[in-house]
Amino acid sequence: MTSGQGPVLVLEDVAKRFGPIEVLTGINLTLSRGEKRALIGPNGAGKSTLFNLVSGRFAPSSGVIRLGEKRIDGMPAHQLNRMGLSRSFQITQVFGGMSLYENIYMAVMSRHGKRWSLLRSGRVWRDIAEQTRELIDYAQLTSLADRQASTLAYSEQRALEICMTVATGPDLILLDEPTSGMSRVEAANMVAFIGRMTEGRTLLMVEHDMDVVFGLADTISVLSQGQILATGTPAAIRDDPRVQDAYLGGSAH
Amino acid sequence: MDPKDKATHSPARAALLRLVPLALLLGALVALPRFSDMAFLNAMVLVCIAALYAMGYNLLWGQAGLISFGHATYFAFGASCTIMTMAAIERGSSFPTPLLPLAGGAASFLMGLVAGWFATIRTGVYFAMITVAITELVRAIVQRWDTMFGGEAGITSIRMAWGPIGFQKLIDVYYFTLAWTVIGILLLWFLQRSPLGTVIRGIREQEERVRFLGYDTHALKTLVFAISAGVSGMAGGLLAFTNESTNVALYEGAYSTTVLINTVIGGAGVFLGPVVGATLTTLFGYYVANLTYYWLLYMGLLFMVIVVCAPRGISGLGVDAFRRLRSDAPVPWGRIVRQAAGWLAMALGCIMTIELIGAVVQPSYGALARSSGVAWPPVRVFGISWMPASPLTLGGIALLFSFGALMLRDGVVTARRNVAKLAEAIAGKPEPGP
Amino acid sequence: MDAFLVALLNGLVYGLLVFMVSAGLTLVFGMMGVLNFAHASFYMLGAYAAFLSGRYIGFWGGLIVATLAVGLVGLFSERLLLRKVRSFGHTQELLLTYGLFFVLEELVKLLFGPTPVAYRVPDELRFTAFTIGNSQFPFFRLLMGATALLMFFGTYAALRFTRIGLIVRAAVERPQMVSALGHNVPIVFSGLFAVGSALAGLAGAVAGMYYPTSPAMAHELGSIVFVVVVIGGLGSLNGALAASLLIGVMTSFAVGVESTFGDLFRALGLGGLALPGLEAVQFSSIAGVLPYALMLLVLLWRPAGFAGNRA
Structure with missing residues (x-):
């Protein structure tokens, strides 16, 4: 776990090449505690790559990524999670054959370090069950707790996805297009849901939908051609002429 | 975990329902x-x-x-x-x-x-x-x-x-x-x-x-x-x-x-x-x-038939049958009898073919043919002697296969429907692959 | 030096043979993600088909008939069997081809018996191609190598310079995309499956004369071919070629080594490590182990294989 008041996530001069193609160059980025940052940019700007670098899917070609005090670039996913970084997936990845309760239970188990257990007795298991219940209640998914995940509606599965991401108790939450494939109304509900679930936590997300971005983020970084073009508050970004250029003559996506 | 059958009202009863047959078996x-x-x-x-x-x-x-x-x-x-x-x-x-x-x-x-x-x-x-x-x-x-x-x-x-x-x-x-x-x-x-x-x-x-x-x-x-x-x-x-x-x-x-x-x-x-x-x-x-x-x-042949027609194996078929029995849906006896007859005919046809071929290609069979002076000496399958080259034998086998195919046609259609349903259930869950 | 050259040539020929069988498997696998367990069975069928037809129409005719017949068998197994379970996913396809592998072996046992059949190099081809020092290199091995080389260049050219080849190459990389571009991927795939099977059949027809033609030959070569695909990387012809040649040459040289495990342990300063009876075992007798050991090493060093970029 990271500690202290320092930044939660720091990227220093991070670059990523796939063969001869340079996807990201000289990315510098700092997320302070409690900040909610959105990464936006036109298609092909390198958002997904950056996201995958931070979440540990790829290792950067050069540069340093720190979570709190510790270097995390190139670290395997499970260790990243144990250090306090958790991510959601753009294509919903829930355990379809299990109940909603079991889905979240697995995440809470991991937070308590119970990754190899054969027995389910002792105080810690009562805590795990209790915290699972609490989280489900807090997410207002109580009525769905016993439903098999694959039978849930799409937006319910997305909500479950967010719940699992939060349930490992991370310092930093990465959300990959949390409202992709949703209708206007569903997306608006999702924004409120994410806001409630991630209250007081640090958030980094990639999102296309500007309503969602402005609804959730308190700072925005704009990525263009593999570099960070601008970082600032939503209002500042909206008025930045460079950003409007990058987005094809000002039409915001 | 299982979709709740309406007959299993309480978990205790469901557990009992599972334990009793197991205890009897043991x-x-x-x-x-x-x-x-x-x-x-x-x-x-x-x-x-x-x-x-x-x-x-x-x-x-x-x-x-x-x-x-x-x-x-x-x-x-x-x-x-x-x-x-x-x-x-x-x-x-x-x-x-x-x-x-x-x-x-x-x-x-x-x-x-x-x-x-x-x-x-x-x-x-x-x-x-x-x-x-x-x-x-x-x-x-x-x-x-x-x-x-x-x-x-x-x-x-x-x-x-x-x-x-x-x-x-x-x-x-x-x-x-x-x-x-x-x-x-x-x-x-x-x-x-x-x-x-x-x-x-x-x-x-x-x-x-x-x-x-x-x-x-x-x-x-x-x-x-x-x-x-x-x-x-x-x-x-x-x-x-x-x-x-x-x-x-x-x-x-x-x-x-x-x-x-x-x-x-x-x-x-x-x-x-x-x-x-x-x-x-x-x-x-x-x-x-x-x-x-x-x-x-x-x-091996049974294995392939199971893979194509009943991917969940015999116990999967059993579970489905059990569910159906406990639901109110009528038992499709007609279809079950047709399928059983079809598979039986197919199996008999296969066994006849394989046993006849197996006997005929043996070197000893060739020797027998030469010594007895008959081109196709009889072969015993199921305790009966068959003339391998006789139109009766060959026609019988062909009849078994065509009867089987006829009986199973209906089954193939249902199987296709089941396949489509299963595929739908699987979709969204990535297969282990490259 | 002469012995070295002979061992090298033998290794290359064996490697090319392995490649002939691997090529079809890796392309089919790359294109549709179907691992055809029965691919090596087609190799076996090729040998038997050539043996059977060669009796009536001679050696060369047998080669052609075997190639075509096995290609047809491949085509039918794809269209009549594999398609049936495609919607169930790769697991079911894998199981089905495994069943086919098993059934084909038993069928061959039914028809030809469990022991090797007398499929031999015809007399007119039994002569020495050239001599290196005191070692004679039989013409037939040269023919095996030449067939494999011809096939390699043929396949390479077909993939490189024809329109179908372009589609296949693209489909190995991005199957959905190619299908979205309006190409009939299933037809191309059936064709590829048939051609891959035919090549395995040809390999079997050529190799069956040199190695014993028996129901076990599918199993023996099959596991080596899997090693080649794992080492070579997904759908990569170049990777498969490199892996095949490496395995062929390695095995060929190991057969010539007269050291024992005891020598190895002593050389490593582990002379005291007395595993009962193992030190008397000669390396040459377990040359067959080398491909598998190589696979484990490659898995450690580069899990996606030589040419793999998609894991």
Whole structure:
């Protein structure tokens, strides 16, 4: 776990090449505690790559990524999670054959370090069950707790996805297009849901939908051609002429 | 976990509904030696071994979604190490005889840790290929290392008495095997129900998700592989204990194939499915293998039919039938009878064809034809003499096949519909693949 | 030096043979993600088909008939069997081809018996191609190598310079995309499956004369071919070629090594490590182990294989 008041996530001069193609160059980025940052940019700007670098899917070609005090670039996913970084997936990845309760239970188990257990007795298991219940209640998914995940509606599965991401108790939450494939109304509900679930936590997300971005983020970084073009508050970004250029003559996506 | 049937109102009643048949079955198995002759008891010992082997194997498949094509290695290694321990007891070691299967299980577990670590680096079909290659690797070494594994002659030992138990009579061996099989299956049951079991199922469904929840999936899969190998090794140990011998032929592909076929026929998706498959093929093999040379060919054909027409195996069909019985939907007797008749006709046609061809291509048949002066001497199938070239025989076979096809046409249509439904259920869940 | 050259040539020929069988498997696998367990069975069928037809129409005719017949068998197994279970996913396909592998072996046993059949190099081809020092290099081995080389260049050219080849290459990389571009991927795939099977059949027809033609030959070569695909990397012809040649040459040289495990342990300073009986075992007797050991090493060093970029 990271500690202290320092930044939660720091990227220093991070670059990523796939063969001869340079996807990201000289990315510098700092997320302070409690900040909610959105990464936006036109298609092909390198958002997904950056996201995958931070979440540990790829290792950067050069540069340093720190979570709190510790270097995390190139670290395997499970260790990243144990250090306090958790991510959601753009294509919903829930355990379809299990109940909603079991889905979240697995995440809470991991937070308590119970990754190899054969027995389910002792105080810690009562805590795990209790915290699972609490989280489900807090997410207002109580009525769905016993439903098999694959039978849930799409937006319910997305909500479950967010719940699992939060349930490992991370310092930093990465959300990959949390409202992709949703209708206007569903997306608006999702924004409120994410806001409630991630209250007081640090958030980094990639999102296309500007309503969602402005609804959730308190700072925005704009990525263009593999570099960070601008970082600032939503209002500042909206008025930045460079950003409007990058987005094809000002039409915001 | 199961969609709630409306008839199972309370969990207690559902549990009772499951436990009572199992208890009855166990009671019948315990009482069996009173009613059974030696031959059947002998067959049941083999059934127990095959069942435990298949259950250990299916931990990997049914729970973790990994299909091994080389499990014979762990079965055989368990047998080898058990026989070596038996030899050590014979020489005066104080290892208690009743714990012998554990020696085999532990050895295979350790081997499974190493092999599993390599095999689970990759998933899906790569995993399958690596298991094949590892089996070949071990086999090549074992077959050359005669002083250790006994070569083709194998190693023999005897079951030493332990306290009051002599282990000399078949009935002792039967109870011993049955007890260890039940212990092994209970172990697997508890593993499945444990928190670890939940994580393993999670790996099967969404491995990446599990990793991003903080679980080291490679280590977990290695552990599952090793446990699966260990239980298979226990089964191998039971075989060594029963036969009082092993040899390197156990390491061959046939024993990997058998367990895979048993699991598919029984059904990988139901906990005790592999037991069903192992029981059927072992008993059939025990009694039918004497009647035909082509038993393995029939088994292979049955395997392919099951893969195409009933991917969830016999126990899957059973579960579906049970659900249907408990629902209000009418039983489609007409369709069931048609299907049964169709498959029976197909099977008879296949058996006739294969047995006739098999007899005709024998060199001895050619010699018979020359000595008797008849171009196509008669062949005995089902205790009846058939003229292989007569239009009656050939026409009869053709009739069987066409009748079967006609009866099954309806079945094919339903099967297609089921396939579509299943595909829909599977969609969204990525298959283990490249 | 002469012995070295002979061992090298033998290794290359064996490697090329392995490649002939691997090429079809890796392309089919790369294109549709179907691992055809029965691919090596087609190799076996090729040998038997050539043996059977060669009796009536001579050696060369047998080669052609075997190639075409096995190609047809491949085509039918794809269209009549594999398609049936495609919607179930790769697991079911894998199981089905495994069943096919098993059934074909048993069928061959039914028709030809479990022991090797007398499929031999015809007398007119039994002569020495050239001599290196005291070692004679039989013409037939040269023919095997030449067939494999011809096939390699043929396949390479077909993939490189034809329109179908372009589609296949693209489909190996991105199957959905190619299908979205309006190409009939299933037809191309059936064709590829048939051609891959035919090549395996040809390899079997040529190799079956040199090595024993028996029901076990599918199993023996099959596991080596899997190693080649794992080492070579997904759908990569170049990777498969490199892996095949490496395995062929390695095995060929190991057969000539007269050291034992005991020598190895002593050389490593582990002379005291007395594994009962193992030190007397000669390396040459377990040359067959080398491909598998190589696979484990490659898995450690580069899990996706030589040419793999998609894991």
